[in-house]
Amino acid sequence: MAANSAASEPLGHQEDRIWPPDPGGYGGRRARKGGRYRVFVPSEIGKRRFALGDDAVAAISEASKALAHLGGDASRSATLNVLATNLLRSESAASSRIEGIAISHKRLARAAYRGASDHRAAEVLGNVEAMKRAVEIGSRDTPLSIDDILDIHRTLLRFTDDHGIAGAIREKQNWIGSNAFTPVGATFVPPPPEIVPDLLHDLCAFIARDDVAPAAQAAIAHAQFENIHPFADGNGRTGRALIYAILRRRGDIGAYIPPISLVLVRQPLAYVNGLGAYSGGDVDSWTTLLADAITEAVAIAGRLGEAIEHRQLTWIERLGNPRSDAAVRQIVTALPSQPIIDVAAGRQITGKSHVAVGAALRQLEAANILKPLNERQWGRAWECDELLDLVSSLEREAFRPTKATTGIEPV
Numbered sequence: 001m002a003a004n005s006a007a008s009e010p011l012g013h014q015e016d017r018i019w020p021p022d023p024g025g026y027g028g029r030r031a032r033k034g035g036r037y038r039v040f041v042p043s044e045i046g047k048r049r050f051a052l053g054d055d056a057v058a059a060i061s062e063a064s065k066a067l068a069h070l071g072g073d074a075s076r077s078a079t080l081n082v083l084a085t086n087l088l089r090s091e092s093a094a095s096s097r098i099e100g101i102a103i104s105h106k107r108l109a110r111a112a113y114r115g116a117s118d119h120r121a122a123e124v125l126g127n128v129e130a131m132k133r134a135v136e137i138g139s140r141d142t143p144l145s146i147d148d149i150l151d152i153h154r155t156l157l158r159f160t161d162d163h164g165i166a167g168a169i170r171e172k173q174n175w176i177g178s179n180a181f182t183p184v185g186a187t188f189v190p191p192p193p194e195i196v197p198d199l200l201h202d203l204c205a206f207i208a209r210d211d212v213a214p215a216a217q218a219a220i221a222h223a224q225f226e227n228i229h230p231f232a233d234g235n236g237r238t239g240r241a242l243i244y245a246i247l248r249r250r251g252d253i254g255a256y257i258p259p260i261s262l263v264l265v266r267q268p269l270a271y272v273n274g275l276g277a278y279s280g281g282d283v284d285s286w287t288t289l290l291a292d293a294i295t296e297a298v299a300i301a302g303r304l305g306e307a308i309e310h311r312q313l314t315w316i317e318r319l320g321n322p323r324s325d326a327a328v329r330q331i332v333t334a335l336p337s338q339p340i341i342d343v344a345a346g347r348q349i350t351g352k353s354h355v356a357v358g359a360a361l362r363q364l365e366a367a368n369i370l371k372p373l374n375e376r377q378w379g380r381a382w383e384c385d386e387l388l389d390l391v392s393s394l395e396r397e398a399f400r401p402t403k404a405t406t407g408i409e410p411v
Contacts, residue, residue, distance in 0.1 A: 010281045012042040012227060017192075019182050026181065035184040039173075040279065041191045042227040045220065046205030052216060056284040059291035063215040064252060066298035071254040083305045084255040085337035086391055090304070092127040094261035094395075095240045098268065105339075105395075106388045110373075113340040113381065122159040127237055130156035131257065134241035138248030143208040146200045152245070153231055153238045162233050169196055170232045190229035199228045207246055214250035218243045219290035223278035240264075243290075258297035260290070262398055300398045307390055308336050318367050327352045327360035332369070335384050340373060342381040 021034035052060070093103060103111075103124045111121030133155045137148045154167030170193050177187030191199060206212075207221050225239040240261055247253045264271045270289060278286040315332050316322070322329045330350045331341065338345055346357035361382055364370040370382035 008281045010043075010279065011045070011224075011283075012040050012279055014038045015041055017189075019184050022181075030179070030182070030184075032181075033184075034182065037175075037183045037186060037189055039189045039191055040227060041195070042199060042224060042279075044199070044202040045224055046202040048206075050212065050216070050220065050283055052287060053284045056216070056288045056291070059288045059295070060213050060215045063291040063294040063298075064213070066295045067215075067247070067252045067258065070256050070258060070298045070301055071252075083301070083308060083336075084257070086304060086308065087257045087259055087301055088131055089128060090391065090395060091244075091257050091259040091261055092131050093124055094259055094265045095131075095237050096124045096127050098240075098261060098265050098271075099236050105392050106383075106385075109339045109383070109388060113373075119161070126156050126159040127241075129159075130237065130241050131244060134245040135248050135253075135257070138245035140249075144204055144245060144249065146197070146204060148245070149200065149204075149230075149238070149242070152241050153234055156234050156237055156241070165232045166234075168232075169193070169200070169230050172232070174229060174232060176229075190227060196228060196230045200230055203228065207249075210250075214247055214252045215291045215294055216287050217250065218246040219287040220278070220283065221246055222290070223275050223286055226275055227279055256301060258294060258301050259398075260293050260297045262300060262395060263293040263296045266398075300394070303398075304391070304394055307394055308387075311386065311390055312336070315367070315369050318369065319363065327356045328363050331357075331360055331364065335369075336387050339384040339387050340381055341370070341384075342379065 015038065017037055017039055019034045019037055022032050024032075089105065089108065093105070093108060096103065101120060101123050103121050107118065108121050108124055111118040112125055130152050134152050137144060137151065150167040150169070157163055157166035160166075173183060173189070173192055175183035175186035175189040178185045183189045203221060203224050206224070207217065209217070212220070222239050222243050225242055226235060229235045231238065243260065244253065244257060274286040274289040312332055312335075315335075316329065319328055319332070327346070327350045330352075331346055334349045335341070338349065341349075341361070343354055343357050343361065346352075346361060347354060350357060350360075352360075361370065365372065365382060369384065369386065371385055373381040373383045
């Protein structure tokens with residue numbers, strides 16, 4: 001990346017605005033009073049050149065090497081498909097946790113099986129689908145567009161109470177901090193709505209470039225997106241999904257999604273401060289932080305793959321080493337991506353008869369690999385507690401949640 005003498009200058013400027021008083025409004029005296037506030041207007045980056053220091057370049061190089069290893073590791077044939085599914089869920093759950101939505105893997109799996117009655121879990125399931133959509137968009141040959149960003153956002157919110165604003169660029173001023181009624185005293189006020197479309201066009205032009213290292217491009221685009229804050233809600237999760245669309249577009253990730261948010265969620269102050277540093281022109285610090293998070297996320301993905309493979313081998317031994325074409329063994333192979341299963345799902349996995357699948361599921365229950373989720377005679381389902389507990393345990397080890405990080409525990 002070529003040098004630019006303006007690279008250390010702030011990547012935007014502040015503008016003073018006046019919020020009108022609202023004597024008849026809600027929210028107390030402070031909200032009704034109105035007053036002066038400052039909006040942040042990001043600089044355009046579509047054609048901007050970024051000169052990164054040695055530390056940032058080294059961190060980006062390590063991240064690229066780690067991603068290449070993750071995408072090229074075909075040694076664990078038993079976990080090739082199921083690892084991708086679990087990494088996607090881990091990333092989506094962690095990305096939602098950053099926004100204060102903490103859901104356990106067991107609750108998430110049950111919601112996915114039973115339907116959308118659990119609204120909190122439905123929000124995380126929307127994040128899973130948005131992540132999938134982002135990777136699909138990144139897989140295409142066409143440049144990423146504003147419509148693609150709207151598509152990711154629409155997918156994210158379609159299962160939530162906010163579906164009415166899904167895929168819609170905001171038409172009003174929004175802000176972070178203060179209260180719901182006035183931006184006066186807010187921590188951050190993004191640009192006014194009338195310039196958001198132009199800023200998104202500029203962002204897409206930057207993402208279309210191939211002269212910026214993929215990890216750096218993902219870091220810069222994410223920070224720029226968060227500064228634009230184009231939606232009334234869901235900006236953080238959409239912005240983190242955008243990281244994966246860019247890494248997929250540039251060929252740095254394939255089927256496997258390193259759970260970057262699982263690293264970011266345990267250091268929220270560093271994450272927020274990194275975004276602030278970017279706004280102030282310190283692109284090095286922010287890019288280094290995200291690149292280091294990518295490298296660590298790849299290591300977490302590797303540990304998860306090893307643990308899943310080891311657990312599956314243990315199950316196969318517990319079952320007496322059934323043949324590779326046996327229904328019970330085929331179900332064991334698929335269990336990590338289908339931790340709640342019934343006969344219909346088992347038949348889809350194995351292609352075998354109702355009787356054969358039913359017998360396999362009862363065999364897995366007898367071996368304490370599956371536990372009944374319900375006791376119905378018809379429509380019975382089973383749950384793989386071992387797998388769900390394993391993934392949650394590995395995430396807790398990586399996350400090490402404390403009051404100093406988020407204070408949020410999954411429920």
